[in-house]
Amino acid sequence: MNPLIDAMTSVSSITRARARDEISRFGQAVAIVLAEYGECRIPGVGVLKIVERAERKGRNPKTGEAIVIPARKALAFKPAAQLKRAID
Structure with a gap:
């Protein structure tokens, strides 16, 4: 379903x-x-955009060891005003 x-x-x-x-x-x-x-506008829904995430320091939650999380691409979404109103 x-x-x-x-x-x-x-x-x-x-x-x-x-x-x-x-x-x-x-x-x-x-x-x-x-x-x-690098971005896709979907009328009435919003904008999907590829964003660059910088390298950052992190911590392994299991061991507590400090690690470096490498830079990567991620997907960001900004909802359209019409969609925001529909879910309120």
Whole structure:
């Protein structure tokens, strides 16, 4: 059971299988846009953006040993005002 697929079938006249396929294709398209442009604006939902996380000091929670966490890319999301209003 996937609530997003259920919502897609309830607001349109498509089958669960087609909804699953469309959502999957949308995810692939978002990944392509992020890889090429570094951000993806989804109207009414928000903006997904690739951000650089700097190297930082951390601690192994199991042993307490100090470690260096390497720099990496991460995904940030900023919700659209319309989405914020919908969940309030």
